[in-house]
Amino acid sequence: MSRFGQLSIVAFAVLFAQSAVAQNYQGKELVKPSLQADTSAIVPGKPFNVGLLLRMAPGWHTYWKYSGDAGLPTEIKWKLPPGWNIGEIQWPIPLKTIDPGDIQTYGYQDEVLLIQEITPPAKIDISPVKLSAEANWLVCEKICIPGGANVDLELPVAASSEPKNTDVFARYRRLVPQNFPDDKAATSNWSRTGNDLHLKISSEQIANYQNIDFFPVPQGSETVVGHPSIESRKTNEITFRIPIESPDKNLSAMPGLVVFSKFPNSNDRSAWRIGAPQIAAAAQIVQPSRGIATFLLFGFIGGFILNLMPCVLPVISLKIFGFIKHAGQDRRGVFRNGIAFIAGIFVWFVGLALLLIALKAAGHQITWAAQFTNPYFVLALSVVVLVFALDLFGVFEITLPQALTHRMLHSSEREGEAGSFFQGVFATALATPCTAPFLGPAIGFAFTQSPLVIFSMFVSVAAGMSAPYFLLSAQPAWMKFLPQPGPWMVHVKQFMGFLLLATLLFLIYVLGAQRGLEGAIWASCFLLVIAIACWMKGAFLIPTASASKRATARIIMLVFLIASGAYFIGDKFHSSKIDIAQSNLPGDWQPFTPERLQSERDAGHAVFVDFTAAWCLTCKFNEKAVLENSEVRDAFQRHGVVKMKADWTNGDPAITKILQQFGRPGVPLYVLYPGKSAEPIVFPELLTKNNVLEKLETIAVASR
Amino acid sequence: MKMKLLLTALTTLVAGALYATDIPSVGSAAPDFSAPDANGKTQSLSHYKGKYVVLEWFNPECPFVKKHYGSDNMQKLQAEYTGKGVIWLTIDSNAPGSEGNITAEQAQKIMDSWKTKQTALVLDPESKIAKLYGAKNTPNMVIINPEGKIVYEGAIDSKASPNPADIPASTNYVKAALDESLGGKPVSNAQTKPYGCHITYKSS
Numbered sequence: 034m035s036r037f038g039q040l041s042i043v044a045f046a047v048l049f050a051q052s053a054v055a056q057n058y059q060g061k062e063l064v065k066p067s068l069q070a071d072t073s074a075i076v077p078g079k080p081f082n083v084g085l086l087l088r089m090a091p092g093w094h095t096y097w098k099y100s101g102d103a104g105l106p107t108e109i110k111w112k113l114p115p116g117w118n119i120g121e122i123q124w125p126i127p128l129k130t131i132d133p134g135d136i137q138t139y140g141y142q143d144e145v146l147l148i149q150e151i152t153p154p155a156k157i158d159i160s161p162v163k164l165s166a167e168a169n170w171l172v173c174e175k176i177c178i179p180g181g182a183n184v185d186l187e188l189p190v191a192a193s194s195e196p197k198n199t200d201v202f203a204r205y206r207r208l209v210p211q212n213f214p215d216d217k218a219a220t221s222n223w224s225r226t227g228n229d230l231h232l233k234i235s236s237e238q239i240a241n242y243q244n245i246d247f248f249p250v251p252q253g254s255e256t257v258v259g260h261p262s263i264e265s266r267k268t269n270e271i272t273f274r275i276p277i278e279s280p281d282k283n284l285s286a287m288p289g290l291v292v293f294s295k296f297p298n299s300n301d302r303s304a305w306r307i308g309a310p311q312i313a314a315a316a317q318i319v320q321p322s323r324g325i326a327t328f329l330l331f332g333f334i335g336g337f338i339l340n341l342m343p344c345v346l347p348v349i350s351l352k353i354f355g356f357i358k359h360a361g362q363d364r365r366g367v368f369r370n371g372i373a374f375i376a377g378i379f380v381w382f383v384g385l386a387l388l389l390i391a392l393k394a395a396g397h398q399i400t401w402a403a404q405f406t407n408p409y410f411v412l413a414l415s416v417v418v419l420v421f422a423l424d425l426f427g428v429f430e431i432t433l434p435q436a437l438t439h440r441m442l443h444s445s446e447r448e449g450e451a452g453s454f455f456q457g458v459f460a461t462a463l464a465t466p467c468t469a470p471f472l473g474p475a476i477g478f479a480f481t482q483s484p485l486v487i488f489s490m491f492v493s494v495a496a497g498m499s500a501p502y503f504l505l506s507a508q509p510a511w512m513k514f515l516p517q518p519g520p521w522m523v524h525v526k527q528f529m530g531f532l533l534l535a536t537l538l539f540l541i542y543v544l545g546a547q548r549g550l551e552g553a554i555w556a557s558c559f560l561l562v563i564a565i566a567c568w569m570k571g572a573f574l575i576p577t578a579s580a581s582k583r584a585t586a587r588i589i590m591l592v593f594l595i596a597s598g599a600y601f602i603g604d605k606f607h608s609s610k611i612d613i614a615q616s617n618l619p620g621d622w623q624p625f626t627p628e629r630l631q632s633e634r635d636a637g638h639a640v641f642v643d644f645t646a647a648w649c650l651t652c653k654f655n656e657k658a659v660l661e662n663s664e665v666r667d668a669f670q671r672h673g674v675v676k677m678k679a680d681w682t683n684g685d686p687a688i689t690k691i692l693q694q695f696g697r698p699g700v701p702l703y704v705l706y707p708g709k710s711a712e713p714i715v716f717p718e719l720l721t722k723n724n725v726l727e728k729l730e731t732i733a734v735a736s737r
Numbered sequence: 738m739k740m741k742l743l744l745t746a747l748t749t750l751v752a753g754a755l756y757a758t759d760i761p762s763v764g765s766a767a768p769d770f771s772a773p774d775a776n777g778k779t780q781s782l783s784h785y786k787g788k789y790v791v792l793e794w795f796n797p798e799c800p801f802v803k804k805h806y807g808s809d810n811m812q813k814l815q816a817e818y819t820g821k822g823v824i825w826l827t828i829d830s831n832a833p834g835s836e837g838n839i840t841a842e843q844a845q846k847i848m849d850s851w852k853t854k855q856t857a858l859v860l861d862p863e864s865k866i867a868k869l870y871g872a873k874n875t876p877n878m879v880i881i882n883p884e885g886k887i888v889y890e891g892a893i894d895s896k897a898s899p900n901p902a903d904i905p906a907s908t909n910y911v912k913a914a915l916d917e918s919l920g921g922k923p924v925s926n927a928q929t930k931p932y933g934c935h936i937t938y939k940s941s
Contacts, residue, residue, distance in 0.1 A: 102873040103935030105897055133832075134864060134938030136873045171800075171899065176836035177934040179800045179899035257891070257930045278762070279928045 056172065056180035063090045064172050068164065068184045069146065071202045074191035075162055078155035081194070082202065084146040085109055085168055085184065093174045094140040097127035099250045101138035104177065107147065107170040116154035123148040125208035126290060128298045129246065137260055139248055140173075146205040160190035210290050210304035213311055221311045223286040228712055230275040230284070231264060232307070234291055240268050242293040247273040248304075249289040256281055261289075276712075286312045329493040336497025339461075371506025373450035375499040377457020379492070386491035390484040407684075408547045411648070412556055412602065415540040417459060418533050419560050420567060425530035427523075428564075429571025461498065539648075546647030546682045552609035555601045562597035566590045621670075625679035627687055634706055639674045639732055644692060644702035647682040651718060652701040659720040668729045674705070707732040763890050763927045767881040768869040772828075774857035775844035780826060787883045789823040789918060791911065793855070793893075794830060794867065794936060796837030796875035797847050800899040801933035805876060806851050808901035810909075811893075815854035818915055825855040830867035835937035837875070838862060864938040874933040878911045882918060889914035891929030898932075 056063040065088040072081040087095055087107070096104040111119050124147065127139040151164070165185035171177050213221060219236035232247060239245060247261040259276030266272070277284055287307075294302035423429060537560075545553035573586035623629065625642055633640050643660060645652040659665055669676055679688045681700050695702055695715060703716035705728055714728050767790075771781040782790060793811075796802050805811040815825050829844070831837040839847065844858045861867060870879055870890075880889035889911065896907035914924045 103933060105899070105932065132935060132938070133940040134867065134873065134936060136935045136938070138935065169898075173934065175937060176798050177800060177899075251930070255926070255929060257928055279930075280763070 056178070056182070058178055061090055063093050063178060064088065064095065064170060064180050066168055066182045066184050068166065068186035069198045069201060070164075070186060070188055071196060071198055072188070072194045073197045074189045074194040075153050075157065076191060076194050077153055077157045079194075080150050080152045082148050082150050083164060083186065084148040084202065084205065085166065086144070086146050086201065087141070087168075087170065088144050089142060089172060091143070093172050094128075094130070094138075094142045095145060095170045095172050097139040097141070097248075098122070098124050099139060099248070100171075101129075101140075102136045104138050104140060104173060105171040105179075107168065109147065109149070110167045110169075111149075112165050112167070113151070118152040120150035120152075123150075123206075123209045125205045126210055126292055126302050126304045127248065129248065135260070146201055148202070148205060148209070157190045161187045162190060163187050208302070210306040213305045213307060219305070221307060223311075225285055227715060228277050230277060230287060231272055232275060232286075232291075233270065233272045234305075235270045237269050238293065239266075239271050242295065244294045244297050244299075245271055246292045246297070247275065247289055247307075248292055249275060249287050251287060255279055256284065256287075258287065288312060329489060332490050332493035333497035333500070336494035337500055339494075339498050340501060368506045369450055370453045371502050373453035374457040374502055375506075377454040377459070378461050378499045379457075379495045380454075381458045381461035382491040382495035382498075383488075386488045390487055408544060408552070408606075411540055411543050411547065412559075412606070415537055415544070415556065415560060416563055418537045418540060419563060421459070422530040422533035422537065423564060423567045425526050425533065427527070427571075429567050457499075461495075543648040543682070548606065548609045552606055555605040555609060559597055559601040559606070562593055562601070566594055622676050622678045625677040625688070627691065630677065630706070633675045634708070637708060639672065639708055640677060640706040641669065641674050642677045642679055642702075642704045642706070644679045644681060644688060644700045644704070646680065646700045649681075649700045655701060655703070655720040659722050659725055662722055665722055665725055668726050672729050672732065674729065674732075705729075705732065762871070763887050765887060767879070767885055767887050770866045770869060772859050772861050772866060773841070774859050775841050775848060776857070777841060778857070780857050780859050782826075782881070782885075785824045786885055789818075789883060789915065790881040791818065791823060791825045791915070792866075792870070792872075792879040792881070793825065793827045794872045794875045794877040795827045795858070796829065796831055796934055796936070797839060797843075798837045799875045799934035802875050804899050804901050804904070805893060806853070808904055810901075810904050811876075812852055812854050814909070814912060819854060819856055821919060823915065823919075827853070827855045827858045828861050828866055828872075829858065830861040830864045830872065831937045832864055832939035833862050837934070837937065862939065864936065867936050867938065872931075873935055874931040875936060876933055877931040877936075880911065880914050880918065880924075888918055888924050889927055890931075892931045892933075895929075897930075 056065075067086050068083055069086050070081060070083045075081065085107070089095060096106050098106045100106055109122065113119060125141070125145060127141060130138050130140065132138070153162075163185055164187075165183060167181065167183050169179070169181040171179050213219065214236070219234060219238065222233040222235075224231045224233075245263070245266075249258045249261055251258045256277070257279040259278050261273050261275045264272040264274040275287060275289075288309075289307045290304040291307060292302055292304045541553050541557060544556050548556075569586055569590050574583055578586075622643075625644075630640055630642065643652075643656065645656065679685075679691070681688045681692070692699065692702055695704065701718050703720060705714040705716070707714065714732075716724060716728070767782060769781065769783045771779055774780045802811075819825050829837065829839055831839075839860070841860060844860060847853070848855075848858055859866070866872075870877075872879070876893050878889065878891060878893050879887060882888045891910060893911050894904070894907040894909045896903040910926055910929055913926060917924050
């Protein structure tokens with residue numbers, strides 16, 4: 034270190050003054066540059082190749098066009114007369130060096146030839162021609178020294194030419210990457226999850242090489258790429274994981290090289306260029322899915338799937354039942370009925386959209402199924418479900434007030450249609466808590482968009498949900514596949530009533546989770562009074578009863594309802610609360626708080642967070658089928674993963690904030706935080722055992 | 738079963754395509770460290786909680802570092818922002834035996850002859866601080882806000898070259914990030930690719 038003083042001070046002055054042909058450092062020649070041509074003479078108009086040949090001292094290296102974690106690429110500035118064209122540098126496949134601290138760089142040792150094609154003009158007046166360029170490089174060993182030189186080369190102009198320097202050109206041409214092969218020989222596929230790009234290459238060639246790597250070429254200084262790694266490898270398929278460290282969310286692919294060799298950095302290495310066509314293909318796949326059209330499509334599909342959700346099925350079966358009943362009727366009647374049902378679906382979604390737009394405009398945080406975090410909404414829904422069930426049992430008949438029906442549909446004959454309309458609204462109201470897998474992302478996306486997009490999103494969800502009824506209504510011929518009407522229908526109807534009661538049980542369970550056992554009991558008391566009122570309506574409010582009897586029944590019903598509503602709900606239910614933090618969690622789950630998550634992560638523990646809610650059936654399903662599966666439980670324990678439950682049943686704002694950080698409008702959400710610094714892994718909304726086990730395995734490998 | 742498979746596949750696809758959940762190192766808490774400086778004083782990051790702190794990885798032999806010190810660019814930045822109450826810690830994380838590793842004595846000499854203006858020059862010959870922050874280059878710049886969160890990480894400026902002549906035409910990311918932060922604004926360019934010499938880590 035004694036030379037330190039002199040060197041560091043003197044170096045300021047001399048560092049960039051030097052432009053000698055060779056670069057000297059401590060009496061050693063570090064880089065010897067020269068220009069080489071692959072031809073003995075220039076033939077006017079005929080392209081030829083020149084190369085900047087850099088010879089490095091042993092142990093020293095210069096860099097590739099992407100230098101990696103450190104270093105700088107070599108630069109060549111040509112000084113060519115007008116009319117002469119120069120092509121891009123044909124960078125040979127570099128060597129990948131890994132230094133302590135996992136510093137990965139891409140460069141060349143000993144020697145490199147950077148080939149470029151020159152196209153001379155068709156007419157050249159002078160001979161010989163002097164080609165000159167200024168080259169700048171950074172050469173490193175333990176220390177880095179920038180170097181530069183003016184290099185030139187004189188070539189005669191002639192009518193014909195002989196190849197020259199064939200050895201050195203052949204040596205480096207062999208190392209120039211090839212274009213990506215056609216579809217028959219290989220395919221590439223980009224995807225992105227979180228901050229990771231994934232590049233999947235399928236080709237038979239993969240089986241022939243022991244060593245396959247991806248060398249990235251990020252564009253611009255704002256894209257910061259981590260170290261690519263191999264995610265999976267099969268006989269004819271390899272997938273690379275390319276972490277993106279800069280916050281560029283739209284990046285869907287990256288140019289680079291797929292490098293094949295027997296051993297790392299062996300001389301037989303060859304490469305395929307991932308260039309514009311592969312990038313464009315990735316952009317085509319990914320871009321539309323970011324586009325509004327694709328989200329609307331997902332909205333549509335999601336809406337369709339809502340029909341199959343457990344909380345909707347009873348109502349939907351009612352509707353199918355309605356179709357059966359009407360199968361014998363005239364076509365127009367069936368069609369109008371179907372349309373009324375569809376209108377009900379649309380009105381609910383459009384109403385929800387308008388409400389959300391208004392809330393968003395008012396600066397509220399909005400979330401999907403947020404209405405379920407409100408116990409009064411759940412209670413209201415319970416009442417509706419119960420009343421419907423009693424109707425199905427035949428305890429009473431729902432008759433809509435004539436005036437209302439009149440005003441809405443201008444004709445009393447269309448009472449059936451009004452019924453269909455409300456069935457549509459009802460079915461959809463029940464559907465919302467079942468955030469169908471598609472709706473999560475699609476609506477999450479919509480929430481970040483303009484009101485118009487939110488609106489279109491909900492309309493397309495509505496369209497998706499109503500599509501099957503529309504088809505059945507518009508094409509009643511298809512109804513011949515449905516069974517003939519008959520007395521069996523009464524039994525089916527009553528059975529459907531039990532399905533609704535099952536739904537009611539679920540709603541009461543949700544109320545219990547929100548307001549405790551007492552809350553659920555008080556709410557049930559109120560429901561009992563409602564049931565009695567319904568029975569009274571069926572038993573006494575009949576056309577054959579005298580007017581005074583009917584009036585008395587009405588008054589008793591009203592008093593009953595108001596008194597029980599005020600007492601059970603207004604007083605008892607309203608004041609019953611439970612402390613969520615005290616609620617017992619099963620097994621080894623811990624209640625989630627952001628602080629607890631942070632402290633566990635700071636301690637270097639891996640943490641799995643289950644964002645759930647009592648009313649979320651998908652969550653319950655995942656918990657039972659996957660998370661509480663003994664194999665999965667053992668895996669969590671084996672890998673020492675801390676498990677936390679974030680209960681969103683009452684819409685805890687701290688949890689809402691985190692859901693939004695993950696771009697989710699609601700639960701379920703499953704996140705695995707691997708360690709202190711690694712990025713969290715987000716699971717799909719429908720968990721599978723294999724997926725969870727696999728991810729647990731990867732973090733175990735990573736932390737080893 | 739098929740349905741569920743399909744659902745899972747599609748969900749993964751959709752969720753994957755859309756839900757880029759990113760917690761970049763920018764925005765996360767800056768890890769604490771304690772190390773001696775050139776004057777033998779212990780410097781701890783936690784000691785400076787409540788203040789903006791700049792970390793600058795250093796190697797006196799590295800041409801990219803010399804670019805900014807030889808042109809007085811770094812000293813000016815240090816003087817300007819330490820004048821505004823910002824703590825500036827220059828860190829040498831190069832392992833003993835490698836070029837750029839310095840003793841306390843050498844560090845003092847450099848600070849004198851280069852007229853540097855940082856709060857302290859921290860010696861990290863075990864490369865511990867570099868490992869904590871994943872620093873790989875000299876210069877590599879990190880800005881930490883008074884709440885202890887990283888608000889900037891990356892290069893000192895936009896022109897990756899060792900040539901001081903490039904400084905006037907380049908955008909100084911550190912200056913921009915500090916100005917934005919001190920002005921109460923979010924940092925618009927919070928992460929860039931650092932350029933320079935690699936830090937020679939202590940091989941363990």
